[in-house]
Amino acid sequence: MLTAANQTPLDQKRLNILQEAFAKGLLKPGMNVLVDKSKKFVNNxxxxxxxxxxxxxxxxxxxxxxxxxxxxxxxxxxxxxxxxxxxxxxxxxxxxxxxxxxxxxxxxxxxxxxxxxxxxHGIATKRPDDYFAEMAKSDQQMQKIRKKLISKQMSLEKSEKAKKLREQRKFGKKVQVEVIQKRQKEKKAMMSAVKKYQKGMTDKLDFLDGDQKTGKDSSDGSKKAMNKKGPNAKRKYKDKKFGFGGKKSGKKWNTKESFNDVSGFRAKVAHAKGGKKGKGGKQNKRPGKSVRKKMKSRS
Structure with missing residues (x-):
């Protein structure tokens, strides 16, 4: 749309002409409609x-x-x-x-x-054996391509090497975890065998030599040890130390025979005359407090 700001003198003249034609009634609808004209094809x-x-x-x-x-x-x-x-x-x-x-x-x-x-007509249809065609690219361009291919190959080798190192580290960690688990399992089995030995469930000490059997064999051995007739090692040790039952109180009371028996009497021990002696038969005594202070002041 033309306005006063953007119209030129020519546009103003055309606008005046259109206004005059509109006032006279010369402008009619349909005068500016575009009509498609068929194209004529010429076959000469x-x-x-x-x-x-x-x-x-x-x-x-x-x-x-x-x-x-x-x-x-x-x-x-x-x-x-x-x-x-x-x-x-x-x-x-x-x-x-x-x-x-x-x-x-x-x-x-x-x-x-x-x-x-x-x-x-004598036109050769095969390339001779010693034919060398001129390269489409220059030597400089081929050197650039060669360097790029070498760098790409080196990067691939580095990535493959890093991948192998990662796999080795994963495998090393896996082996380390397996070794730790195996040691923990052996330790647990040994502690279990020690507890069974302490409780008298078995009298075998094979676990001290590292030959402790785990699983079904160890359970079968403990059952056989429990079903075995006779006292176990722990019972034998307690019987040796404390006796085989019966009355325990009054065993240390004096009797007439024990009162008259003076074979085990030691006068030096009874009167505190014995004890450890140093060189020359003299008893080692610790100096008193005052003597020790004087010795420190001298030194």
């Missing part, structure tokens, strides 16, 4: 033939190397007894496989016809 056959005649040159085939061939015969379909997909050389443009096979067999026919012609 004579002109195209003339252009083709101008482009055509009477050159030998060696300079042109052009061939127009029909596709080769579909031998596979013929052997299998199938009906050829193409009828009268027509190709279904919507069938991608049929179209590509047509191009492939047409290329085969062209090669079969072109090779004898090339050999006839």
């Amino acid at each position: 056959v004579d002109g195209m033939k003339q252009c083709l005649a101008d482009l055509r040159k009477n050159l030998p085939w060696v300079e042109r190397l052009d061939l127009t061939n029909l596709p080769t015969e579909d031998i596979l379909s013929k052997v299998e007894g199938k009906v050829p997909a193409l009828a009268n050389g027509e190709v279904n443009a919507d069938d991608d496989f049929q179209r590509e096979m047509f191009f492939y067999r047409q290329a085969q026919a062209t090669v079969l016809e072109a090779l004898p012609l090339l050999n006839k």
